[in-house]
Amino acid sequence: MLDRATAIAHGVSGNPVNIESIIHFPADTAFLSTSIGHPSLSAQNLTFKRRLDSLEKSVPLNYNEYVQSYIDIYLSRGEQMGKMLGLSKYYFPIFEKALKEAGLPDEIKFVTVIESALNPHAVSRSGAVGPWQFMYTTAKGYGLVMDNYVDERKDPVKASYAAAHYFVDAYKRIGDWLLTIAAFNCGTGAVTRAIEKSGGIADFWKVRSFLPRETQNYVPAFIATVYAMNYYRSHGIQSKAADFNVLTDVIEVNRHVSIASIAKAADFDLKELLLLNPSYKKQIINGSIQSPKSLVIPGVNNNAFASLYDVLNGGTNTNASVIAASMKEAFAELPKTNPVYHRVLPGxxxxxxxxxxxxEVQDLKVWNRLKTSTLVPGQNIRVSAASKPYAEPNESSSMSYVVKVGDTLSGIADKFSGMTVSKIKALNGLSKSVISPGMKLIISQL
Structure with a gap:
């Protein structure tokens, strides 16, 4: 998303991810092919049109030869469609909640099928990450955190709220849903320029020929996805159950603890726990009292939930004490690793x-003190940080806030009891009230 020059540096998706093991298409998008011809329609295709008309709500679901081309492709990939139908049982309710709260059409959730094939670990050739395929700079601008511990672009919940915020902004600028969806692929700048070239009418099918080739196919692919994910039974496609528990609970964690130790202590399957918590880079939850982190766990009974909550948040429950001892033992067994280095190859x-x-590219620059992105073959660069041992939260640490798009100092001050603009400026050494998205502000010194 975003115009191609900006899409790489600032776009949500830039070039969407290529997951050839899931969908064997040549484009850099999980569920998109750029080699669509110009097939003709037949009388039997009117069935598809009637079905799309029945699905249409807020987003126009126009039917034509381009849409039919993608319908044909998707229906021929029954096995892959079945897998995504199973994954959608878990991910779609998460996406729907974020979209609904932002007042957006429910249909936008299908964008994630094209972008990532519902894979939170999806990474595109241009560096877009997560189910919504956010580029680093745009993710920062919409309040997502990427640091040594987490990449919130992979967090289905947080990334969905950021994506919803983006769609709200893009629609305000463009005013047409299909073109807003197109902007998610190539960017609002590219779309607004295409509208101007086409005569100023915000209609995707009139603007289509002025858009990048990939984006010309992106919207037909979206419409075809809506069809295939709703009418799959009519074409003999069966939904495949996800290979993890789609019924889950969420616990807030206020200390540093490894996911492996939680899995061992609570008798969870580690692979499943990692699938449910894809944003933690080091398999360590870096929670603190000031900034607790969320842990998604398979659904458990109330007693088990209470015990696990206590141990993760310093409770004194007897069962929690037993789990805590097991957790410390499990954590002690984890190897302490040194940073990993990579020798740069030509190209x-x-x-x-x-x-x-x-x-993250930004991590590599920080770890290697690089001022530019230029590399020399044979150069050794650090590609990971060393793991850190278990630690209790630091009571003297400060509370911070990451600036989001549209934030002002006065608005941020209102979020925290007893805080004022002057206090925030003093804590952060600000001479002016100018702030930018992604900036981390100290809110209080504890």
């Missing part, structure tokens, strides 16, 4: 190396 870039090791 490799910071982006390709970051994708290879699941790191």
């Amino acid at each position: 490799q870039t910071l982006t390709s190396i970051a994708n290879k090791y699941g790191a």
Whole structure:
């Protein structure tokens, strides 16, 4: 999303992810092909049109030869469609909640099928990450955190609220839902320029030929996805159950603790726990009293939930004490690793190396004190941080707030009892009230 120049640096998706093991298409998008011809329609295709008309709510679901081309492709991939139908039982309710709270059409959730095939670990060639395929800069601008411990672009909940915020902003600027969806692929700048070139009418099918080739196919693919995910039974496609528990609970964690130790102590399947918590880079939850973190767990009974909550948040429950002892023992068994280094090969870039090791380009620059993105073959660069041992939360740490798009100092001050603009400026050494998205502000010194 965002115009192609901006999409790489600021866009949500830039070039969407290519997951060839899931959908064998040549484009850099999980569920998109750029090699669509111009098939003709037949009388039997009117069935597809009637069905799309029945699904249409807020977003127009126009039917034409381009949409039919994608319907044909998706229906021929029954096995892959079945997998995504199963995953949607878990992910779609999360997406729907964020979209509903933002006042957005429910249909927008289907964008994630095209972008990532519902894979929270999806990474595109251009570095877009997560189910919504956010680029780093846009993610920062919409309040997502990427640091040594977490990449919230992979968090289905937080990334969905950020995506919803983006769609609200894009629709305000464009005023048409199909073109807003197109903007998620190529950017609002590219879309507004295409509208101007086409004569100023905000209609995707009139603007289509002025958009990038991939975006020309993106919207037909979206409409076809809506069809396939709703009428799959009519074409003999069966939903495949997800390989993890889609019934879950969420616990807030106010200390540093490894996911492996939680799995061992609470007798959870570690693989399942990691699937449910994809944003934690080091498999460590870096919670604190000032900034608790969420842990998604398979649904458990009330007693087990209470015991686990106590141990993760310093309770004194007897059962919790038993789990706590087991957790410390499990954590002690985890190896302490040193930083990993990589020797640069000809043709490799910071982006390709970051994708290879699941790191961020910005992390690589910080770890290696790089001022530019230029690399030299044979150069050794650090591609991971050393793991840190279990630690109790630091009571003297400060409370911070990450600035989001549209935030002002006065608005932030209103969020915290007893805080004022002057106090925030003093704590952060600000001479002016100018702030930018992604900036981390100290709110109080505890």
